[in-house]
Amino acid sequence: MTIALIAHDAKKELMVQFCIAYCGILSRHDICATGATGKLVSDATGLKIVRYLSGAQGGDQQIAARIGCDEIDMVLFFRNPLDPKPHEPNERSILRICDAHNIPIATNIATAEVLIHGLERGDLDWRNILREQ
16 A cells, blocks of 8 residues: 655654554555655654655645545545644645545544554455455
């Protein structure tokens, strides 16, 4: 599976801590991320991460394009709903494209943990299930 990581500035440290905690699971998958988030997570965990541009420079749009091409299977997007900054990734476009392509997206740590545990158990192999129908 390919997992995309995106985090607003105020949630980057939370994303790093999450990835440290679940590094064993994440290491078995392909990971991509927006620029600063990818660098922070990679530096803290040693995970190999394909880094795109920063969110302000269009990294979130690059990830959205990969979702549109069915190249991303899950998104972990830790957002700050209380004080979003204008330069932070556009959450509506990411949410919309995930909904359009049936891509699970976690916008907070509680949902991310549910997805990561489901991934570990093998519960999230929905693409193969859809192909079999």
